[in-house]
Amino acid sequence: MSTRYSRQTLFPPIGKEGQEKISSKHVLIIGAGALGSGNAEVMTRAGVGKLTIIDRDYVEASNLQRQQLYTEQDVADKLPKAAAAEKRLRTINSDVEIVALIGDATPEKLAELAEGVDLILDSTDNFETRMAINDIAQKYKIPWIYGACVASFGMSFTVIPGVTPCLNCLLKTVPIQGLTCDTGGIIGPAVQMAIAHQTAEALKILVEDWEAVRASFVSFDLWRNQYTSMKMGRAKDPGCLSCGEHPEYPYLSAENMTKTTVLCGRDTVQIRPPHSEGVDLSDMAARLKALGYEVKGNPYLLSAEMDENRFVLFQDGRALIHGTKDLAQAKSIYNRLLG
Amino acid sequence: MSTRYSRQTLFPPIGKEGQEKISSKHVLIIGAGALGSGNAEVMTRAGVGKLTIIDRDYVEASNLQRQQLYTEQDVADKLPKAAAAEKRLRTINSDVEIVALIGDATPEKLAELAEGVDLILDSTDNFETRMAINDIAQKYKIPWIYGACVASFGMSFTVIPGVTPCLNCLLKTVPIQGLTCDTGGIIGPAVQMAIAHQTAEALKILVEDWEAVRASFVSFDLWRNQYTSMKMGRAKDPGCLSCGEHPEYPYLSAENMTKTTVLCGRDTVQIRPPHSEGVDLSDMAARLKALGYEVKGNPYLLSAEMDENRFVLFQDGRALIHGTKDLAQAKSIYNRLLG
Amino acid sequence: MNKVLFFAHLRDEAGVESAEIEAAGKTVAQLKEIVAETYKLGKLDSAMAAINEEFAPNEEVIQEGDVIAFIPPVSGG
């Protein structure tokens, strides 16, 4: 396998020296959905030294349309995504040390995983986890790369602690937004495009070609043929609580975390998001109906049911997920519908 | 598997109607290298009705860094790429009819394969085959999508017969160009980016959303953070021999094809390119040395040797590939080094 | 006069790709309110704004001729 990386070492900005750097680095990927499986495959093929990937979900039929590591057999076996990803990645490159973890990327877990990591590749499906990644990255001085996609649209931004603005400079708060892959759909090419941007930045960081790192925030829409680069020179906020002069890492503190509780004896999980700017219930009702849910409600709550899924959503964002005691599964359902 | 395409039917420009169209269409992919394996995977996951893929090569260790369908076992088994691709694609989506062909995409073969095809996805590694695809597409009125990448650079352009300019309008002749993945290297993200563009256009064409089809010629460089769209309004040449008023489909005629001959009793294949604008031998010598070849030569020819590969290249572009009687393999070596 | 561009689902919700609005002298936050009301957009608070392809905070004052783009951060992955 001596020629294995020859096409990469022939690329002058990597070369043999760059390949040695890549093979000595540890990349942490948060999420093994569409972006996670794609990012993990590119990093594994590129020959990164160690790859850690964490995910709380199982492979489902609706994942196969865009999640490149998984097969029909993984769906039939109801494999956790982390386990299915590990299985495929090992067949691709036995040089890479792969650590696959089944579980929730809570701030505590992220802090534990951050040790010795050279780069974090965001592949999560919600902003709460991203804001925690952003704080962990600042606290432990680890570069991370934001990536996201929905419908035919996507975006990416590279955060280098001490150099670039951070995600909290840009967003100030966890955005409430109605569109997720489960409500607005997603096409495979948009996933590939986000992966292309995230993994190009990853290789630059791994070979320490800091000048090549993209300083702008990229957004694209492949169906509408749009591509835009937003310059970020003035985005850094000196008072930012994540990367400013007096950081407090707000998204690592308990008050900013979603609270998940099993309601005793009721086979129901309660989910309470931290900052509630409120949910537009009539808007959500329309979206859920479009997805095939049977929806009932009043101005204070809505109740939605489809197959074995049943839940109640309150105007302040709180939800009761019925028919499960599994906290991670309940949170997963909530994030997929509300972002 | 009723929910299998739910994230795609939720995307309004596709919807249930679009998904039915996708599942009734036949896509032909020429080449199963980096672009071919990626394009085939996205099309298979998207649920195209029938997918035909043709390739003449075997899986090699140096492919694994960027060719997403292949594993270390495929290299150990020396599987033809078409066979290895078929094996993986079947595990991904059993709804799709997959036809995998091991062989050279000659103009005759292309004409035979074109029957009943709705779209051709270019994934080849040389302009001779692309120009033949371009003529076949015009002759049989089949849309095709050009895609290519090398180093961190890539490009894509969608050709709709009767509507857009064609590749011959733009290039006029087969470009001679020194840079290929085997001489300039290639990184995985550039492959992903080309695939993102090609497959987005493919989905638009399959669901017949003609207004959404990209009219411009896209080029990008992920390492240098460049992205450019070239408008093509004035590119259509009414006198073009491929798509103009009196088409002659020049790249389907024998005089424009590379001639490949086994030299009797010598275990050597001779390759003679059609239009020889000549090769810069000192430039090629430098490139081959950089790749590890032992190179000797004079102003009229150069001789290069590495491991079991040995060949002689003449100033007019003719080459002798020693140690093989396999025409496809010899052509493959030639195209990889000379484009 | 100023040009306002909508990206992603904002474009679907607004029903147009771009709009001409008189916004000189207003802050980004004020423009967000006006645009949200005019085009019945629910969640413009969390959209990022760029003025002439450069990130602009809510307090930034818009100049005559500036092109403003609203880009909604998305969470899918």
Place this chain on the structure above:
Amino acid sequence: MNKVLFFAHLRDEAGVESAEIEAAGKTVAQLKEIVAETYKLGKLDSAMAAINEEFAPNEEVIQEGDVIAFIPPVSGG
């Protein structure tokens, strides 16, 4: 004055990303010759040219202020 942009390996070979050249009145083909000689570029014949982000054939005459980009078609796949 005109700005000339080099893409992909042309940029490596030219050693610069862009150049200022007096090209008004010249055709694209003439500019290709001048640039190939000045920057020692081997294969500019087959490069595509764009004037102000629009494809331009070899016969096209360059105007004052036009930005010309040379994009080499690549074959890798």
